Amino acid sequence: GAGVSQTPSNKVTEKGKYVELRCDPISGHTALYWYRQSLGQGPEFLIYFQGTGAADDSGLPNDRFFAVRPEGSVSTLKIQRTERGDSAVYLCASSFSGADTQYFGPGTRLTVL
Amino acid sequence: AQRVTQPEKLLSVFKGAPVELKCNYSYSGSPELFWYVQYSRQRLQLLLRHISRESIKGFTADLNKGETSFHLKKPFAQEEDSAMYYCALQRGGSQGNLIFGKGTKLSVKP
Numbered sequence: 001g002a003g004v005s006q007t008p009s010n011k012v013t014e015k016g017k018y019v020e021l022r023c024d025p026i027s028g029h030t031a032l033y034w035y036r037q038s039l040g041q042g043p044e045f046l047i048y049f050q051g052t053g054a055a056d057d058s059g060l061p062n063d064r065f066f067a068v069r070p071e072g073s074v075s076t077l078k079i080q081r082t083e084r085g086d087s088a089v090y091l092c093a094s095s096f097s098g099a100d101t102q103y104f105g106p107g108t109r110l111t112v113l
Numbered sequence: 114a115q116r117v118t119q120p121e122k123l124l125s126v127f128k129g130a131p132v133e134l135k136c137n138y139s140y141s142g143s144p145e146l147f148w149y150v151q152y153s154r155q156r157l158q159l160l161l162r163h164i165s166r167e168s169i170k171g172f173t174a175d176l177n178k179g180e181t182s183f184h185l186k187k188p189f190a191q192e193e194d195s196a197m198y199y200c201a202l203q204r205g206g207s208q209g210n211l212i213f214g215k216g217t218k219l220s221v222k223p
Contacts, residue, residue, distance in 0.1 A: 003156075033210055042117075042199050042213030043157070056209055091157065098209060104149075104157040 002026070004105035006092050012111045013082055021077040021108045025094030032075050033102060034067055035091040043091050049075060050098060082112045115140045117202050119214035126190050127222050134185040134217050136174075136200030145203040146176055146183040147211065152196045160185075160198070170194070190221045 005024040013019050025032050030051055035043035045059040049069045057067075064082075069075040079086055089109050093102040116139040126132055138144060148160040161169045163176045163183060174185045183200060197218050201211040 035210075035213075040122075040215065042201075042215050043211070045210035045212065048210050059210065101159050101162070102211060103159075106156045 004092055004094050004103055006090075006105040006108050008108060009106065010109045010111075012113065014113050015082060015084060017082050017112075019079050019082055019110065021079075021090050021110070023075045023077070023092030023094075023105060025073065025075070025092070026103055027073075029094035029096050029103075030072070031095045031098045031100075031102075032069060033093040033095075034075070034077050035093065037089045037091055037107070039088075046077070046090075048098075055098070079110075082110075084112050086110060087112045115144075115202060115204065115212050117200050117212055117214035119198075119200055119217050121217045122215070123218045123220065125220045125222065128192055129189050132185075132187045132190045132194070132219065132221075134198050134200075134219065136183045136185065136214060138181050138183065138200075138202050140181075140202060140204070142204065143178075146174070147201040147203065148172070148174055148183075148185050149199045149201055149213075150196050151199070157199070190219075192221045192223055195219055195221045 007022045032049040034046040037043045047067045048056040052072045064080045067077045089107040091107045092105040095102045118137045146163045149157050150160045151157045172187045197216045199216045200214045
């Protein structure tokens with residue numbers, strides 16, 4: 001079946017702009033995760049959804065970052081007033097439950113000029 | 114604090130040689146440990162997790178709680194094993210996010 005998909009695959013924006021990154025998880029997966037991967041680093045956790053609610057948002061770096069999952073499926077990561085330091089690959093993963101294997105999407109490469 | 118350390122950024126071996134990618138972790142409880150792999154131009158995918166005790170593509174990993182290590186091993190490396198390998202930890206209870214190491218790039222030369 002279809003895997004996790006993310007759109008757009010690449011996003012270039014200017015400092016100070018607002019961006020939205022979308023994640024479509026595998027159908028039926030209740031758990032959804034956002035990670036951020038900077039160059040030369042492993043993925044770093046941002047936020048974890050169980051169903052519609054954020055079960056753990058302790059990885060969000062500051063209040064410019066926000067994520068939603070209103071119907072328990074698609075999720076959107078929103079970044080306000082982007083900064084050059086936000087440039088990274090943003091990864092989404094989903095799993096059947098919090099205990100199961102996490103399946104990753106291809107990522108969105110965000111570049112803030 | 115929970116942490117995963119992969120001391121080698123790059124590991125280069127010849128085809129047919131044994132491979133060991135090191136992973137050490139810091140966690141006070143009983144973690145779940147994973148190895149993820151990312152082949153060129155592909156997405157991150159699970160290679161193996163310690164609770165399943167499987168051998169995937171000839172790779173094995175043993176959790177050593179005394180040494181807090183979860184090293185990945187393969188007796189005979191193949192060129193198609195060339196990839197980025199990430200060790201990851203999930204807190205006890207198998208819930209929530211993964212904590213990743215910085216990764217090791219494995220290069221298998223012909």
